[in-house]
Amino acid sequence: MSEILVIAEHDxxxxxxxxxxxxxxxxxxxxxxxGQFVVLVLGHEISLIADSLRTFxxxxxxIADNLALKEPLADxxxxxxxxxxxxxxxxxxxxxxxxxxxxxxxxxxxxLDAGMISDVIEVRTDGSDFVFRRVMYAGNVIATVKxxxxxxxxxxxxxxxxxxAKTGVISSLVSVALExxxxxxQIEFVGREAKVAGRPDSTExxxxxxxxxxxxxxxxxxxxxxxxxxxxxxxxxxxxxLVDSGIAPNSxxxxxxxxxxxxxxxxxxxxxxxxQHMAGMKDTKVIVAINKDADAPIFEVADYGLVGDVYQVVPxxxxxxxx
Amino acid sequence: MGSISKxxxxxxxxxxxxxxxxxxxxxxxxxxxxxxxxxxxxxxxNPFDAIALEEALRIKEKxxxxxxxxxxxxxxxxxxxxxxxxAMGADRALLxxxxxxxxxxxxxxxxxxxYRREHPDxxxxxxxxxxxxxxxxxxxxxxxxxxxxxxxxSKLELLDNNTLASCGRETDAGIETVIVKFPAIITTxxxxxxxxxxxxxxxxxxxxxxxxxxxxxxxxxxxxTRTTILHLEPxxxxxxxxxxxxxxxxxxxxxxEAKVI
Ligand SMILES: Cc1cc2nc3c(=O)[nH]c(=O)nc-3n(C[C@H](O)[C@H](O)[C@H](O)COP(=O)(O)OP(=O)(O)OC[C@H]3O[C@@H](n4cnc5c(N)ncnc54)[C@H](O)[C@@H]3O)c2cc1C
Ligand SMILES: Nc1ncnc2c1ncn2[C@@H]1O[C@H](COP(=O)(O)O)[C@@H](O)[C@H]1O
Numbered sequence: 368m369s370e371i372l373v374i375a376e377h378d379x380x381x382x383x384x385x386x387x388x389x390x391x392x393x394x395x396x397x398x399x400x401x402g403q404f405v406v407l408v409l410g411h412e413i414s415l416i417a418d419s420l421r422t423f424x425x426x427x428x429x430i431a432d433n434l435a436l437k438e439p440l441a442d443x444x445x446x447x448x449x450x451x452x453x454x455x456x457x458x459x460x461x462x463x464x465x466x467x468x469x470x471x472x473x474x475x476x477x478x479l480d481a482g483m484i485s486d487v488i489e490v491r492t493d494g495s496d497f498v499f500r501r502v503m504y505a506g507n508v509i510a511t512v513k514x515x516x517x518x519x520x521x522x523x524x525x526x527x528x529x530x531x532a533k534t535g536v537i538s539s540l541v542s543v544a545l546e547x548x549x550x551x552x553q554i555e556f557v558g559r560e561a562k563v564a565g566r567p568d569s570t571e572x573x574x575x576x577x578x579x580x581x582x583x584x585x586x587x588x589x590x591x592x593x594x595x596x597x598x599x600x601x602x603x604x605x606x607x608x609l610v611d612s613g614i615a616p617n618s619x620x621x622x623x624x625x626x627x628x629x630x631x632x633x634x635x636x637x638x639x640x641x642x643q644h645m646a647g648m649k650d651t652k653v654i655v656a657i658n659k660d661a662d663a664p665i666f667e668v669a670d671y672g673l674v675g676d677v678y679q680v681v682p683x684x685x686x687x688x689x690x
Numbered sequence: 691m692g693s694i695s696k697x698x699x700x701x702x703x704x705x706x707x708x709x710x711x712x713x714x715x716x717x718x719x720x721x722x723x724x725x726x727x728x729x730x731x732x733x734x735x736n737p738f739d740a741i742a743l744e745e746a747l748r749i750k751e752k753x754x755x756x757x758x759x760x761x762x763x764x765x766x767x768x769x770x771x772x773x774x775x776x777a778m779g780a781d782r783a784l785l786x787x788x789x790x791x792x793x794x795x796x797x798x799x800x801x802x803x804x805y806r807r808e809h810p811d812x813x814x815x816x817x818x819x820x821x822x823x824x825x826x827x828x829x830x831x832x833x834x835x836x837x838x839x840x841x842x843x844s845k846l847e848l849l850d851n852n853t854l855a856s857c858g859r860e861t862d863a864g865i866e867t868v869i870v871k872f873p874a875i876i877t878t879x880x881x882x883x884x885x886x887x888x889x890x891x892x893x894x895x896x897x898x899x900x901x902x903x904x905x906x907x908x909x910x911x912x913x914x915t916r917t918t919i920l921h922l923e924p925x926x927x928x929x930x931x932x933x934x935x936x937x938x939x940x941x942x943x944x945x946x947e948a949k950v951i
Contacts, residue, residue: 378863440868441829441839466861470841473794473826477833482795482916485824498920503823507717508726511921553838553874557856557867570862574951599951611881617844617860624818624880626862632950643713649928653948655940670931670948673940683937688951 371396371404372457373425374448376439376467377416382408384571385463388525390423392461392490394532397424399492405429406538407451409444411437417540424534429455431543435550438559439467442551445474451543452479452518464522464627465570476520483520484512486627488527505623506646525570526629526650560616566593567602569621574601574632577621577648580608581637581659581677588614591681592636598688604628604648606638622647637677640665657681701756701852703746704810705780706801708736709764709771710821723921726821735771737885738816740778741878744885745846746814747779753852757781759808763788763800769901776896777888783901786909793917794822798830803909805835810873812855817842817877828877838870844881 371393376383393404403426408417410432417430431447448471452460460475462468464486476483488509489500496513499521503510569575576599578592588609596603605615607622621628623646633651638644640656640663648654649668656669657680666672673680711717712732720727735743743760750756760775761784762768772783786800805813818825832839844865845858852872859866860879870876906913934940944951 441832441841445833466842466863469825470829470839470859470861473829474833474839476826477795477798477830480795482793483824483826483830484917485826502925503922504711504717504726504821505713505823506925508719508922509925510919511923513918513920515916515918551836553871554840555869557869559861559866560864568862607880616864617879617881618862618864623820623823632944632948649925653944653950654928654931655944666933667930668928670928671940671943672931672933673935673937674933680937684940687937687941 370457371459373406374462375406375408385525387530388528389461389463391528391531392523409436421538422533423531425538427539427541429541429543433545435547438556440554441471441474442553444471448475449478459519461521464524468522472520481518482514482516485522487521487523505642569602569604569628572602574599575604575630576634577604578636579606579638585614594685606644639663702810703758704813705743705746705760706815707739707760707762707771707775708819709768710736719922736816736819740885741882742814744883776899777892785903788906793915794824794826796913796915798827799911801831802834803911812872813875828875832875838874840870841877842879844879
């Protein structure tokens with residue numbers, strides 16, 4: 368039997384969609400192996416968020432609510448997660464492969480002397496053990512790995528695990544006893560840059576339109592890439608080149624060291640297709656590349672390639688899509 | 691911001707450097723899938739670690755004093771990367787001799803032992819090694835040592851007479867700013883800086899800088915590894931697509947063939 372602890376990520380208002388894939392992962396293991404899973408939500412004033420997680424068959428939804436947990440700071444979050452793992456006797460701790468989990472979970476793993484596997488894309492049972500598959504080397508290698516130890520920490524890619532089925536039973540809500548005085552406080556939160564509202568997150572969208580070095584400034588980026596994303600109801604993304612030059616914010620970067628997206632449609636406009644970029648979008652269903660260089664490597668992975676200038680093609684595409 | 695001034699006891703910064711396959715190298719696998727084919731492959735300092743070292747050097751240059759120690763865990767071949775670190779400007783190097791392919795927790799335990807030996811003011815290191823892409827060691831190290839951490843940092847400012855750092859972190863939701871008190875662990879993101887190239891005088895000077903080799907047993911660490919790699923394979927290839935000549939054709943294909951819009 369395995370006790371799985373799913374760490375739910377949220378933005379203070381709602382659960383991140385990627386968390387649902389982590390719950391899907393937990394459901395899958397429980398269906399194959401028996402056992403049960405619980406979901407842990409950390410934060411402050413999070414009862415609505417916790418409520419939204421009660422229909423997926425978790426044995427319970429645990430709430431760690433405290434003013435000191437208002438922001439996801441790794442020192443105290445890891446501390447609480449490690450405590451909950453101990454009290455729940457969890458053997459697997461799983462979260463979505465996001466900057467949130469990447470910041471917090473390895474720290475919690477170390478507190479428990481547990482190993483961790485990042486970016487899991489597949490799991491199989493092997494006797495009483497598990498075999499995982501994960502990507503390495505900027506997506507150039509898929510490794511099959513095992514992880515020893517009584518407690519295993521994982522992050523899973525949302526593109527690899529479907530969201531969970533809803534169940535009839537409503538999970539119980541249980542609050543985690545916390546003493547604020549005992550929570551570590553080595554990290555002080557100063558602020559977060561206001562999120563540009565309006566468009567979906569690239570990891571959650573069905574369509575992602577990304578711009579590369581071909582785009583000359585932020586106004587053009589907004590007009591061309593943002594404009595095309597808007598007619599398609601999609602999200603915007605970018606290559607690192609635009610993040611480096613300050614044309615696009617870092618939160619838009621797709622790739623090995625940015626976000627990994629797997630939408631139904633990915634449009635790469637003026638992106639050459641460096642392996643580091645492709646590591647973040649290769650699992651897309653349909654890739655469209657627009658590039659003036661007919662030999663750009665992006666065409667090797669594109670389902671539909673159009674050789675042309677983004678400054679001409681994109682406005683024309685926007686016009687035609689509006690019809 | 692508090693001004694950066696020289697302290698009586700100099701600032702000490704530990705920078706781990708991992709030897710990795712060069713980011714521009716094409717990765718090939720051995721036919722039996724047991725490992726990456728390393729013959730003829732170029733190696734480099736993990737780019738994120740080079741950024742960490744560059745930042746440490748800039749801090750030292752700004753303060754006018756300080757000691758920067760680079761360390762690598764692995765076989766003798768890591769000396770190549772430590773020498774690059776020394777040539778960039780680090781003051782001394784520690785090679786922790788260990789078998790290759792240790793997992794993140796084992797590396798973190800070894801680095802924790804190095805930390806306890808050196809007692810740096812802070813550790814500046816890469817957020818991620820571009821070979822295993824784990825993004826774990828810095829966070830594990832912070833947990834093991836019970837220190838504050840700031841990960842994915844693209845803006846770093848020392849405050850209060852170099853006792854604190856204000857860190858801009860690149861998160862999925864945008865830049866977040868946190869303050870950590872030293873000692874602390876800081877991991878770097880790509881936009882923090884652009885590392886300098888190694889200069890010829892740098893290489894000459896590096897030859898005289900101390901590079902000490904330490905056996906794992908001397909550090910007193912049990913570095914057993916929990917992760918076992920069973921098999922490596924290339925990802926499935928995408929099948930070649932088609933070229934479209936006009937925007938009309940593209941729209942038609944997306945609507946009627948792929949049915950994604
Ligand atoms: C450790 C490391 C990690 C990295 N991580 C990432 C990552 O996560 N994500 C990422 O994206 N990159 C990453 N990179 C950088 C990556 O290697 C490339 O440098 C980057 O992706 C290039 O961005 P680009 O395609 O926009 O620019 P370029 O490679 O310069 O390509 C621009 C393309 O636009 C085309 N073009 C120019 N003008 C026009 C026009 N008017 N119309 C149409 N086409 C035009 C050109 O033909 C060219 O193909 C990383 C690099 C390293 C070393
Ligand atoms: N063998 C090693 N020697 C020195 N530093 C390492 C080693 N392995 C990992 N690191 C450090 O840990 C960081 C994160 O690595 P990882 O968690 O493997 O992605 C790297 O950027 C290095 O700073």
